[in-house]
Amino acid sequence: MAGEGERRRDLASLPKAHLHLHFTGSMSIPTLVDLAERRDMELPTKLVDGVALDVPYNKRGWNRFQHLYDVARAAVRGEHALRTVVRRAAEEDAAEGSRRLELQMDPTSYASSVGGLQEALDIVCDEAAIASAATGVQVGIVVAASRIRHPLDARTLARLAARRAGTGPGEVCAFGLNNNEREGRTEEWSGAFRIARRAGLPGVPHGGELRGARHLAQVVEHLEPSRIGHGVRAVEDPDLLSRIIDRGITFEVCPASNVHLGVFRDVDDVPLTTLLDAGASVALGADDPLLFQSRLTDQYELARSVHRLDDAGLARLARDSIRASFASDDDKRAWLADVDAWLAEELDF
Incomplete structure (x- = not known):
């Protein structure tokens, strides 16, 4: 644990991977404003002032978030906008020490503005490869289905994702399921995840945030994930938590978003240390910085300042x-060595 007055290393230079970031939500406010102006689109003041979800605890929740997310997504139309979102997401992550960004998107949301699902994914993957070369951040794409659409649509997306499957820059590296956890029956999406797995695409569905441990158990059983988006409610069932850990499933924990969505009242209520003490693999993510006004390094700062992790603990999260x-095993080895070097740095006192 970090001690009072202790000199600490720069978190923005800590090598890390960013595994939970949504496409539209990755934007900064200036990027959103720029894209909206190109469409002569008026944005709500609270969205551009950065206070969209800064409300009392009893007013937080999914519906407020989803409404504002939909408004922002309406500004992302056409090839230029899609490329801009990818490029700027990579640039933001480069400034935060990321070595790998796995950016999650549902092509359905953008297809109509570029001629179809295939075209939307092709543009995003192409720009991801370009941005990787330009920024030094390796950008992979996670194709994600939505719980508010029919499960058969998810199968279409899984087949689309399979055509571009791979681990390198600009390739589709995983298949996800997002949006409101309260919608649909989880087992109905199992077919899409089977299609993805046959193509070598791991599953990274959301679960265990808006709904509790019982629902999370269904996600684990039916979708067989490699990682869980959020998963923090697993602490409500120690047996489930143990099973998830035993299966080697990583938790993508996004502290700021958990608070802004009303899952927990305060950041210190997020069970980060409970997960770590149980032996869980935890990857911090920013989720939707546009609405939560908290980027990747900010999550590490919360782990340091609120959850009292010292530099060794923060390095564990990065690893x-x-x-x-x-990413490839060779890339992982190189980046893990970079983490060791960060932790070995001498501090000036």
């Missing part, structure tokens, strides 16, 4: 994120 990424 977990790298190991849980879908």
Whole structure:
């Protein structure tokens, strides 16, 4: 644990992987404003002022978030916008020490503005490869289905994702399931995840955030994930938590979003240390910085300042994120060595 007055290393230079970041939500406010102006689109003041979800605990929740996310997504239309989102996400991560970014998107949301699902994914993957070369951050794409659409749509997306499966820059590295956890029956999406797995694509569905441990158990059983988006409610069932850990499933924990969505009242209520003490693999993520106004390094700062992790503990989180990424083994070894070098740095007193 970090001690009072202790000199600490720069978190922005800590090598890490960013495994939980959504496409539209990855934008900064200036990027959103720029894209909206190109469409002559008026944005709500609270969205551009950065206070969209800064509300009392009893007013937080999914519906407020989803409404504002939909408004922001309406600004992302056309090839230029899609490329801009990818490029700037890579640039933001480069400034935060990321070695690998796995950016999650549902092509359905953008297909109509570029001619179809295939075209939307092709543009995003192409720009991911370009941005990787330009920034030094390796950008992979996670294709994610939505719980508010029919499970057959998810199978279409899984087949689309399979055509571009791979671990390198600009390739589709995983298949996910997002949006409101309260929607649908989880087992109905199992077919899509089977299609993805046959193509070598690991599953990274959301679960265990808006709904509790019982629902999370269904996600684990039916979708057979390699990582869980959030998963923090696993602590409500120690047996489930143990099973998830035993299966080697990594938790993508996003502290700021858990608070802004009303899952927990305060950041210190997020069970980060409970997960770590149980032996879980945890990768911190920013989720949707546009609405939560908290980027990747901010999550590490919360782990340091609120959860009292020292630099060794923060390095553990960074290593977990790298190991849980879908990059090549050679890349992982190189990045893990970079983490060791960061931790070995001498501090000036």
